[in-house]
Amino acid sequence: MKLSDIVSGYMEVPPIGLILTEDQVSRNLKKAVRFYAGYATIKAADLADDQIHSNIDASPDVDGAQDVELSQSEFAIIEPLFKLYVELENSTALEASRGLGIDPYARATGEIQGDIRQYETDMPSNAFSEEIVTI
DSSP states (O other): OBHHHHHHHHHHSOOTTOOOOHHHHHHHHHHHHHHHHTTSOOTTSOOOTTOOSOOOOSSOOSSSTTOOBOOHHHHHHHHHHHHHHHHHHHHHHHHHGGGGTOOOOSOOHHHHHHHHHHHHHHHHHHHOOOOOOOO
16 A cells, blocks of 8 residues: 555545644654654665665655555554554644634543554564564
8 A cells, every 4th residue: 555545545534523634644644654664664665775764754755756555564553653643633733723712522632642652662562573584
């Protein structure tokens, strides 16, 4: 699955109460992929011979070079963090609307930040994969 396909699918049937744009959702997916790429190599990413990790950065993807393909197992590890990042940004926007008299109905940002911290702490062990070698 390409990153753009994941975002399109997510935005096709968004969670109830999502007020973020497709660009904001895409930015959060790239952020989660970058975090994962710090601990594991994305299998389908083009790497130079001297590179260890995938080259996904925060710049806008104008030429499609960062629209990498994720395997189902890679996305299974990345998806919870992606959803937490989206929930945090959405919750932040909803909490900011309090000044306009709107009462937010989502989880508080503090709760979500705690979940993100926990998942980021678990990421090294979740992303670790080594080929089994028998002697």
